[in-house]
Amino acid sequence: MFIGIDIGTSSVKAILLGEDQSLIASATAELTVERPHPGWSEQDPDSWWTACETVLDALKAQAPRQMAAVKGIGLSGHMHGATLLDSAGNPLRPCILWNDGRSGKQCAELEASEPKFLTLGGNRVMPGFTAPKLQWVRENEPETFARTEMVLLPKDYVRFKLTGDYVGDMSDSAGTLWLDVAIRDWSDELLAATGLSRKNMPRLVEGSESSGTLKPELCARWGFGAAPVVAGGGGDNAASACGVGAVEPGSAFVSLGTSGVLFVTNDRFSPNVESAVHAFCHAVPDTWHQMGVILSATDSLNWLARTLKKAPSELTGALTSVGGPSPVSFLPYLGGERTPHNDVGIRAGFFGISHETDDAVLTHAVLDGVAFALKDCLEALSVAGTKVERVLAVGGGSRSEVWLEIIASLLNVTVDVPVDGDFGASLGAARLGQAAALGTTEGIFAKPALKASIDPVPALTESYAEGYGRWRKLYPALKQAGF
Secondary structure, three states: OOOEEEEOOOEEEEEEEOOOOEEEEEEEEEOOOOOOOOOOOOOOOHHHHHHHHHHHHHHHOOOHHHHHOOOOEEEOOOOEEEOOOOOOOOOOOOOOOOOOOHHHHHHHHHHHHOHHHHOOEEEEEEEOOOHHHHHHHHHHHHHHHOOEEEEEEEHHHHHHHHHHHOEEHHHHHHHHHHEOOOOEEEEEEHOOOOOOOOHOEEEEEEEOOOOOOOOOHHHHHHHOOOOOOEOOEHHHHHHHHHHHOOOOOOEEEEEEEEEEEEEEEEEOOOOOOHHOOOEEEEOOOOOOEEEEEEEHHHHHHHHHHHHOOOOOHHHOOOOOOOOOOOOOOEEEOOOOOOOOOOOOOOOOHHHHHOOOOOHHHHHHHHHHHHHHHHHHHHHHHHOOOOOOOOEEEHHHHHHHHHHHHHHHHOEEEEEEEEEOOOOOOHHHHHHHHHHHHHHOOOOOOOOOOEEEEEEOOHHHHHHHHHHHHHHHHHHHHHHHOOO
8 A cells, every 4th residue: 555645735635545556545635825925925834744644644534454554655745845944843934835936036146146057957047946045035034044954845844744854856856956957966066056055955865765764653643554665756747747657758748737837758857948948857767857837827717716706617617618719818927937938027917808808708818828838838848859749637727628628739739638637746656655665666657547638629729829829929028018
């Protein structure tokens, strides 16, 4: 038996798998995000642990006999979050999350002062990453920075609570900008650029390796017969890739979660900093990946639903088909954008609204806008020499067949839809836990069963290509106008 725990931005999910990776039990606990100032995004680290206790208690209640046989636990989590601990392992402040935009000034200064962020780190210095967040704390909260003994990513704080050890994995740690991504180790030069050293960083393991074992008191609480190993695990996107079997070079998936991701597995470190492509280690050894990332995917739909006082599923459910792009255009930049713009200041907007515009037209525009932004990601990956012909769809947004048809037609790729698209990261985490417990990755990362494959619709491909051409003119026009 194996457990996968995914520490998401909005919830913590846990699943219990059998030896054959069949789903035995699952549980979810909700989380909240605090936004104390415009552009800020924070979370209480102990809320992750409380949620983990809740979901593991629930798994035990659902399947006590199977819980006793658990051999491995894998972790997944939202990337980049700066979790600062004192010498006793206590959080010094709320975690600064991946979608926090306060460190724009620090990003520009770090890029200018240390060019190796672009070469060794392999990525543009963006406010979402961990390094500029620490530089912001260093400059704005010097007392907190001086007391910081350890910097952990969200899932690694949960690991610390589970095992008592400070350990990180390669895929998540690559998103800090302190990792030399090609050699899969901390960079002393990049750490020094933000006033830190290796003593402030956790020990590194591969995602499929053991990072330690569960504390005895927790084994007793959850009824484990023997202490399970806790795998290195992975950042949420790398774990999702493990969940959908995207571990071989050339395999790809698209994630429609809070953020949107176009993910491609590579056999080598392949950066493209000019187009703000993310180039990270994968969660399995000797493998890397590229990502195009947009900050507001289902977040855009959720925002519209709140504004219209309807459920997201009500909005998408009313849109049963599309004959082409919406007459209204939407830029999904609610909190800035990563790929390809690396622009923390740009904001979202509708264009072309008329007296006839209704909820369905606005919903259609939001789905289009997210798809167009994913097309931007595909173009950025193409510049880096990456070709994508087929993707698996994961995340809550993958429940909308219309949205997937738009994406398939616009990107001109086949979109495969797993039977269960909601447990990508937690399934991948459980698989990494299985690999760590068994000491092998062989046969662990199979592709999931599919419920559908959505091919491009030629008529939509043509009309959406024209729509994308018009949509791409909006961003530079807004920037020129000073927005």
